[in-house]
Amino acid sequence: MQTEVKICGINSNEALHSAQQAGADYLGFVFFPKSPRHVSLDQASALTRQVKPGIKKVGLLVDVSDDEIRQILTQIPLDILQLHGEESLERVAEIKRTFGLEVMKVFKVSDKKDFENITPFEEVADRFLFDAKPPKGLKNALPGGNAISFDWRLLSGRSWRRPWMLAGGLHCDNIKEALKISGAQAVDVSSGVEESPGVKSSEKIERFTALAKRV
Numbered sequence: 001m002q003t004e005v006k007i008c009g010i011n012s013n014e015a016l017h018s019a020q021q022a023g024a025d026y027l028g029f030v031f032f033p034k035s036p037r038h039v040s041l042d043q044a045s046a047l048t049r050q051v052k053p054g055i056k057k058v059g060l061l062v063d064v065s066d067d068e069i070r071q072i073l074t075q076i077p078l079d080i081l082q083l084h085g086e087e088s089l090e091r092v093a094e095i096k097r098t099f100g101l102e103v104m105k106v107f108k109v110s111d112k113k114d115f116e117n118i119t120p121f122e123e124v125a126d127r128f129l130f131d132a133k134p135p136k137g138l139k140n141a142l143p144g145g146n147a148i149s150f151d152w153r154l155l156s157g158r159s160w161r162r163p164w165m166l167a168g169g170l171h172c173d174n175i176k177e178a179l180k181i182s183g184a185q186a187v188d189v190s191s192g193v194e195e196s197p198g199v200k201s202s203e204k205i206e207r208f209t210a211l212a213k214r215v
């Protein structure tokens with residue numbers, strides 16, 4: 001099966017069209033105000049209207065309230081809610097129950113202990129995403145999208161009852177190795193296909209997607 005690719009942090013027409021043209025399977029829209037990739041509701045609405053059928057629209061949310069989710073969903077027809085904060089098992093279940101959309105829970109990884117509490121989430125989330133843990137010392141570190149990778153060997157040979165994506169510090173020069181070591185069937189990239197934080201590169205999107213899919 002061909003590797004699935006999610007391009008996260010779509011915030012311009014150019015990035016949207018490049019990702020679609022390249023063959024991305026998922027497009028991520030960041031609703032986290034402190035992010036350089038943040039999109040307003042109006043921007044996200046205009047962008048998501050242009051998404052081709054079959055490509056999943058993913059909303060990246062960080063510890064948001066039901067009211068905030070409701071406000072987003074009244075304007076933007078998302079397919080998947082990516083929960084990138086510290087959402088508990090109960091909170092993930094509640095979001096799934098309340099909104100009835102696919103939920104992708106993010107787990108931040110730095111060592112094998114970070115996999116210990118994942119199994120119960122198989123009951124409440126539809127998908128998992130593994131991203132690097134934000135470094136404690138890094139000034140202005142975001143909850144994700146920091147261009148940092150973790151040891152992909154931690155994923156090797158592991159399996160869950162939910163599909164999962166590999167994320168964190170992926171780019172054109174390491175994607176092949178990341179896929180080989182981790183065994184991922186789906187990958188998520190943001191910083192690695194940018195010219196600078198928040199500015200996507202069409203050339204990198206195209207190259208990354210082709211490399212990920214040509215394994």
Ligand SMILES: O=C(O)c1ccccc1NCC(=O)[C@H](O)[C@H](O)COP(=O)(O)O
Pocket residue numbers: 008009028030032035036037038060062084131142143144145146147148167168169170188189190191192
């Ligand atoms: O991208 C952001 O600005 C961001 C802000 C807050 C939480 C998560 C964020 N990004 C996560 C992602 O873009 C991806 O899902 C992924 O983790 C890859 O990030 P990167 O290391 O930049 O490729």
